[in-house]
Amino acid sequence: MSAAPPPVIVGAGPAGVRAASVLVAAGLRPIVIDEAPASGGQIYRRAPAGFMRGAAVYGSEAAKATAIHRTFDSLVDRIDYRPQTTVWNLRPGRLYTVRDGVCDELTFGDIVLATGAMDRIVPIPGWTIPGVYALGGAQISLKAQGCVVGARTAFVGTGPLLWLVAYQYLKAGGTVAAVVDTTPFATKARQLFGLLRGGKTFINGLRYVATLRLKGVRITEGAIPVTIVGSTHVTALRWREASGREGSVDCDAVAIGFGLKPESQLADLAGVAMRWNDGQRVWEAARDRDGRTAVEGVYLAGDGSAIAGADAAEIDGALAAYALLADRRVTVPEAAVAELRTRRARLTRFREALDAAFPFPAALAAATADDTLVCRCEAVNAGELRAAARDLDAREVNRAKAFSRVGMGRCQGRVCGPVAVEILAAALGMPTQALGALRAQPPIKPLPMTAAVRLAAE
């Protein structure tokens, strides 16, 4: 009888690193698979070797970033670390990876999916013009490369990240042309008591806004983005203020983001049920407070299962690892687990306040103009989606995908999915969640055919 295979962790962001740390402390040697060349995830992404800016790029989060990096570096000899490796498929007990264009497979018993988040987009007319970046992408450019995406960058969308990245651009010496937040100030103000639970995080947020105002950055709240102007490159952003007045700013880059969404494809392939998060208006993989799922041996941690931020992800990672150990009949420190759960519950309440303070603008998404592209991989515009809904009776999102090609391309609906369901639901007069979730289909990231050939050559 062979020993149980080592646990596998997918993702080396804050959740994955903390999970690895707990498992190593229990004497296990987990396999840690990560797409990036270095640990830290997107939030604490590391600059390439030789870059000199150091932890300053993380601003107020520098201490946390450094702690995560140091923790991981101290573990590297005690884990089986596989960076630059993409998991493209998951079957019961089996993972399929590709690294440097070569396919590989591995068997697993227990797995912690700490797959992180990605940007949410609401398609503003002109959003595919060169010079438009996802907000997270604009931040990565700054953190990993020390680059701003434009000489004059306008920020549009909603959510705490909008203000954070604008602030970071300002601090890094960039020019912030404008911050256009679709959420009115009053909506945020109503959540004051809930937001206070965030403590230092909330105070930092206020500081970012205050700094941007002090530096004279043009700020508008409760605005509706009208269009991104440009042909070969972005030249301006236009919006309509809450008062009805038109606003406009010249810029050569636009960073656009409406919060984050979980990267739940692997959990979906693992057979974990998806559940609708009404606060965030997004589907997420179902798990209990410790990260256990209904599928034996599959644990979820961090933003990959529910968007709650990096601090929550660290706790999730540890809790999922403890749950995995407890299920293997390893004794876990009950008091520490209880303390983690308490801290996590506090962060959950803060997150709920944040979700209410910066709601995903579902009505804006649902009102996407007929001729605006929704699915850029397959070039499907909102009008075609509405036609699929009305004329072809696509009352389920996978049905709409089959009829209209929405979400059928390279990104598999990871970008357009949450918008497509809002458009379809409005067109059909149905609740959004009644349309269901887009099913994950392998490969969850594009798989080069050469990778399949190279496997044969081995």
Place this chain on the structure above:
Amino acid sequence: MSTTTTDVAIIGGGGAGCATALHLAWRKARCVLLERGFVGGQASGVNYGGVRQQGRDPAELPIARRAREIWGRLPELIGTDCEFSVSGHLKLARDHAEEAELVAYAETAREYGIELRVIGRNAIRAEYPWLSDQVVAGSFCADDGQANPRLLCPALARAARRAGADIRENARVSDIARDGDGFVIRTADGNEVRSSILVNAAGAWGGEISARFGEPVPIETIAPNMAVTEPIPYFIKPNLGVCGGNVYCRQIPRGNVILGGGRGEADAVAMRARALPEITLAALRRAVALVPRLASATIIRTWTGIEGYLPDDIPVVGPSRTTPGLFHAFGFSGHGFAIGPAIGAIMSELVLDGRSTTPIGALTIDRFGGCDKVGELPDRARSRNH
């Protein structure tokens, strides 16, 4: 809770069932189609999308010809072409035995009025310079083509509805009973359909229904393993197949290459099918070996759906031998998408006229001698292993 009385009840909303409803409705017969999920949700909607006559079993060729004629007239018949294009079908031989097989088949096809052009090694190199040296010969059917499988069944169902058919999705049949000379079909949502005729078009699940009426067949559940690339420059004009069938691919003008080969995982009870990564990778390797230029492409999606296969790879089409008023059209063994449009015409003739104008004699249900296991089969009902 409602009871509907109708002339014909059809179980199964795949290509065969939807086309049958359409043809019946055109001829003013009342019909109710019951589909447990969405129409075209399984094999008919998620297959490769080939529309070919070449390579069909001679027993199926007359049906394939009739289907091809209907495919060409879809716009006038149902208002949409389902992206059908007459791209031709090129079947490739990778050794001399396979080449001999192509030559022999071309003779057979000619007897059925289907012209195939056998292409030798030098000519195929000149005509299709992107094929690898693996290919020694080919056989081209100019009249064959390809279409978008996602669109056919919903389009047939919409046309059937417009013509007066009652098409019910999410209507899972929970019980079928004989009532005098007719049938009573109950669905899980509590509704009841009473009919004098029952058409079993339940695909991979058709064997359950036939067994219920004392006619078991050795049906096997199969999931064809499919994959698609992101768009690349358009260069593969014909629909490509090989002798033995272990890889097949086609490219659509927008650039995506759709390819298949091998079988995924199918669970007919759980209604779940998954493409298998090992099978996908093997198919990719075979495709690159056939068309080396595909090596630079990237796979963006894999999928599969549940199909019913019979041991001789041809369907059951015809009247029940045990039960007057019951007709079968199931177990299309991977051919249902291409020939489905003709099945509607044939079934409507069987039901309303008592005979089909297209020969279907080889597709009778009693060819299996009431066996439900391959091991007990009479010889003539075993696979030709094409």
